[in-house]
Amino acid sequence: MSGLKVCAFCQNLAFQKCSGCQVVYYCTREHQKSDWKKHKKNCNPFKICDEVLEPYLVATRDIKPGEIIIQEPPLLIGPSQVTVPICLGCNKAIDVEKFKPCSKCGWPVCDSTCEKSPNHIPDCQYTVSKGSKVTISTFGSIHPYYQCITVLRCLYQKQFLPDIWNKINVLQSRCSERKSTSEYEKDRISIAQFILRFFKLKHIFNEEEVLRICGIVKVNAHEVPLTTPPYLALYETSSTLTHSCSPNCNKTFTKNGSLIIKAGTHIKKGEQLFLCYTDPLWGTMDRRRHLYETKFFWCSCKRCSDSTEFFTYFNAVRCQSSDCSGYLLPPTFLEQSINRKLPNWICNKCSCVNSSNHVQEILDRIGLDFKELPEKDIAAAINFLTIYEKYLHNNHYYLTKVKYTLSQLIGHEHETNLPQISDENLARKAKFCQNIVNLLNILAPGESRKKGLILFELHATVAELGRRNADPHQLVVIIQEAKKILIEASEALKHESECFPEGQIYIQALKNLKEMEVVLITLHQKIGDACL
Numbered sequence: 356m357s358g359l360k361v362c363a364f365c366q367n368l369a370f371q372k373c374s375g376c377q378v379v380y381y382c383t384r385e386h387q388k389s390d391w392k393k394h395k396k397n398c399n400p401f402k403i404c405d406e407v408l409e410p411y412l413v414a415t416r417d418i419k420p421g422e423i424i425i426q427e428p429p430l431l432i433g434p435s436q437v438t439v440p441i442c443l444g445c446n447k448a449i450d451v452e453k454f455k456p457c458s459k460c461g462w463p464v465c466d467s468t469c470e471k472s473p474n475h476i477p478d479c480q481y482t483v484s485k486g487s488k489v490t491i492s493t494f495g496s497i498h499p500y501y502q503c504i505t506v507l508r509c510l511y512q513k514q515f516l517p518d519i520w521n522k523i524n525v526l527q528s529r530c531s532e533r534k535s536t537s538e539y540e541k542d543r544i545s546i547a548q549f550i551l552r553f554f555k556l557k558h559i560f561n562e563e564e565v566l567r568i569c570g571i572v573k574v575n576a577h578e579v580p581l582t583t584p585p586y587l588a589l590y591e592t593s594s595t596l597t598h599s600c601s602p603n604c605n606k607t608f609t610k611n612g613s614l615i616i617k618a619g620t621h622i623k624k625g626e627q628l629f630l631c632y633t634d635p636l637w638g639t640m641d642r643r644r645h646l647y648e649t650k651f652f653w654c655s656c657k658r659c660s661d662s663t664e665f666f667t668y669f670n671a672v673r674c675q676s677s678d679c680s681g682y683l684l685p686p687t688f689l690e691q692s693i694n695r696k697l698p699n700w701i702c703n704k705c706s707c708v709n710s711s712n713h714v715q716e717i718l719d720r721i722g723l724d725f726k727e728l729p730e731k732d733i734a735a736a737i738n739f740l741t742i743y744e745k746y747l748h749n750n751h752y753y754l755t756k757v758k759y760t761l762s763q764l765i766g767h768e769h770e771t772n773l774p775q776i777s778d779e780n781l782a783r784k785a786k787f788c789q790n791i792v793n794l795l796n797i798l799a800p801g802e803s804r805k806k807g808l809i810l811f812e813l814h815a816t817v818a819e820l821g822r823r824n825a826d827p828h829q830l831v832v833i834i835q836e837a838k839k840i841l842i843e844a845s846e847a848l849k850h851e852s853e854c855f856p857e858g859q860i861y862i863q864a865l866k867n868l869k870e871m872e873v874v875l876i877t878l879h880q881k882i883g884d885a886c887l
């Protein structure tokens with residue numbers, strides 16, 4: 356009987372699925388129409404398509420930028436594989452002064468409330484069943500015991516909670532790709548063998564099934580930055596989202612740990628939905644290597660397939676041949692793999708050829724200087740730009756990362772704010788912000804957190820430039836421009852929870868918008884009075 360569906364309108368047997376969410380059934384088209392007013396609030400704007408067991412999501416209607424596409428609570432949460440001891444109830448780092456061991460199992464928790472948290476039930480029960488308590492005595496550094504917890508919690512679902520387990524069990528584990536890695540053998544010893552021996556579970560589970568769960572966690576878990584350190588969470592529908600370095604969706608979290616997937620661009624009916632699993636401001640080789648090492652695939656999205664990255668030259672190195680103003684790039688980045696070298700880099704002007712090793716040496720050298728840049732040092736960052744603009748395209752990712760840092764830093768150093776910085780630095784800040792917004796719009800138009808933060812900085816910079824330089828007439832135009840930028844920033848950040856810095860900036864953006872309205876009214880009055 357459980358396979359039979361009933362009409363959401365009349366409860367009679369039904370065989371027609373809603374093509375939007377594919378969840379709700381109707382007996383007739385008329386009943387679907389009659390139910391639409393009620394159902395449209397819950398109807399998903401996407402469907403799950405299945406390409407030989409590789410599901411992906413496709414929009415079932417046009418979706419506006421900023422619209423929430425998925426909002427779902429986690430199936431399961433747990434510590435990252437590599438972590439300092441955290442409270443297994445609330446996921447926060449253990450406070451050495453205040454923690455107490457769980458009265459039943461000994462794992463450190465914050466207090467008796469955390470001890471009773473449902474998150475901790477699996478670890479607690481398996482520890483109690485093995486017959487002796489756990490003792491953790493070192494705190495500030497990575498502790499190997501915690502590697503097993505999230506996987507152990509999945510095993511608990513398998514043994515006791517089939518409804519959740521069935522949802523976890525269908526997620527990708529990429530075992531065949533992982534088997535060839537050294538990490539797989541490390542996981543066998545430090546997670547699979549450890550769990551089976553330490554918790555005395557050899558009679559219930561075997562190594563291969565524990566290793567498959569390790570894969571499910573690695574491939575699908577999202578890092579949730581609600582605590583320090585962040586914890587991991589598995590989600591049901593969002594795990595079907597495919598990656599693109601130029602995504603049309605982005606994500607954030609509610610303060611309760613639900614995952615929100617939003618549209619970052621106008622998405623047309625029939626378009627596939629993509630999320631970026633990595634940082635869109637990393638260079639192509641770094642993004643692709645990171646995806647291979649953490650998600651076990653070599654990305655060949657439309658951005659990675661175009662070595663000019665949509666003519667931004669985000670990876671391009673300046674040609675050093677005399678009198679040449681061209682840029683070096685390889686014909687493709689898709690040949691990058693663990694054992695294969697990239698093809699030669701060729702100048703787009705003089706066609707001179709540079710080996711990938713030679714270019715890599717230059718990039719490694721710059722990368723070293725980039726890593727050694729002192730934190731929050733504006734002068735050192737500007738010096739880096741001055742030196743390396745001679746070697747790299749203006750949009751190169753190293754220069755872009757430094758400009759991004761500077762755009763956040765200038766005007767916030769020490770006790771100063773925008774009115775106190777020099778004209779030169781104010782102009783710099785405006786240029787860098789605009790530069791990065793333009794780049795993000797081309798490279799990763801669906802990204803919204805970074806864009807929201809930069810637009811917020813840009814609106815304040817534009818307003819300050821106006822205040823310093825403009826007469827009242829010009830100032831009205833400039834404040835109106837700053838207001839437009841601020842509205843765009845607040846749109847990009849509007850679903851950010853107040854527990855994130857982005858959510859705090861959103862609150863500030865709303866306050867600033869109100870203040871700008873007042874300034875504009877005052878300015879209009881002033882101009883009006885002056886004209887009388």
Ligand SMILES: C[S@@+](CC[C@H](N)C(=O)[O-])C[C@H]1O[C@@H](n2cnc3c(N)ncnc32)[C@H](O)[C@@H]1O
Nearest residue numbers: 409410527574575594595596597598650651652
């Ligand atoms: C979270 S799952 C994504 C869900 C996947 N579509 C599925 O089959 O259910 C992540 C895995 O999907 C695969 N994947 C995601 N995006 C990909 C892409 N752009 N190219 C190749 N494989 C991708 C990779 O194997 C990755 O480890």
